[in-house]
Amino acid sequence: MIKVDDIHKSFGDAHILKGVSTQFEKGKTNLIIGQSGSGKTVFLKCLLGLFSPDKGNIIYNGKIYSNLSGDQQRNLRQEIGMVFQGSALFDSMTVEENVMFPLDMFTKQSKSEMQDRVDIVLRRVNLIDAHQKYPSEISGGMQKRVAIARAIVMNPKYLFCDEPNSGLDPKTAILIDNLIHEITQEFDITTVINTHDMNSVMEIGEKIIFLKNGYKEWEGSNKEIFKTDNKAVTDFVYSSDLFKKVRQMYLEERN
Numbered sequence: 001m002i003k004v005d006d007i008h009k010s011f012g013d014a015h016i017l018k019g020v021s022t023q024f025e026k027g028k029t030n031l032i033i034g035q036s037g038s039g040k041t042v043f044l045k046c047l048l049g050l051f052s053p054d055k056g057n058i059i060y061n062g063k064i065y066s067n068l069s070g071d072q073q074r075n076l077r078q079e080i081g082m083v084f085q086g087s088a089l090f091d092s093m094t095v096e097e098n099v100m101f102p103l104d105m106f107t108k109q110s111k112s113e114m115q116d117r118v119d120i121v122l123r124r125v126n127l128i129d130a131h132q133k134y135p136s137e138i139s140g141g142m143q144k145r146v147a148i149a150r151a152i153v154m155n156p157k158y159l160f161c162d163e164p165n166s167g168l169d170p171k172t173a174i175l176i177d178n179l180i181h182e183i184t185q186e187f188d189i190t191t192v193i194n195t196h197d198m199n200s201v202m203e204i205g206e207k208i209i210f211l212k213n214g215y216k217e218w219e220g221s222n223k224e225i226f227k228t229d230n231k232a233v234t235d236f237v238y239s240s241d242l243f244k245k246v247r248q249m250y251l252e253e254r255n
């Protein structure tokens, strides 16, 4: 579980996060949504330890991140899997080498142990014939699968994903969403995803945090987001006519 307690972050005079508190449960898929510039990436980078909040705490399973020693912080970071926007694979490495990279960097496993683990995670993301291919030889959806395999290869307790659907067609986007959601439940991971994709919000948003101007404007589940009358949320989430109609139908069905 990750607890976020009143975090603030400024860059110069720009106060970006203005006291955000929430918590993310184990085995749950948590989404961060909000307009461009609302602070989603800054928030995720604070969780990752890439930015230190000016005030407030991030608490991982009861441990305040900023109170940990350098070694303890490094150990904790090895428990975090990250899927970067655009996949961020190494172009000069094969799929297998990309996935093996964290094991090679951070563990003392033998080559055959690493190979076994890579085979397991590549099978788990349904990539069985791509081991020797280079990222440029596979589709965007397959690249995301490789990025997910690499993020879970170290058996993380936490999984952070920055816009995992960007650049994918709607059908592939749903497959990737479902894969992340299934993996989260199967391995009891605490998953936090930054997204602009309203489809993801509806489908896999077990908990959704809506950031606006650096504040947490709203939080709730995908079921609750249909019912909320918070105007900032409805203006943002239901800005398209299609989603307005979906919401209308959902509400009528339940009346």
Ligand SMILES: Nc1ncnc2c1ncn2[C@@H]1O[C@H](COP(=O)(O)OP(=O)(O)OP(=O)(O)O)[C@@H](O)[C@H]1O
Pocket: 011, 016, 034, 035, 036, 037, 038, 039, 040, 041, 042, 043
């Ligand atoms: N390292 C930095 N130095 C100064 N300002 C920054 C830095 N990182 C982010 N910001 C500012 O923080 C604000 C929030 O940026 P952030 O990237 O978190 O937005 P976002 O909600 O993720 O947007 P998007 O959806 O477009 O990715 C922006 O005004 C941005 O310019």
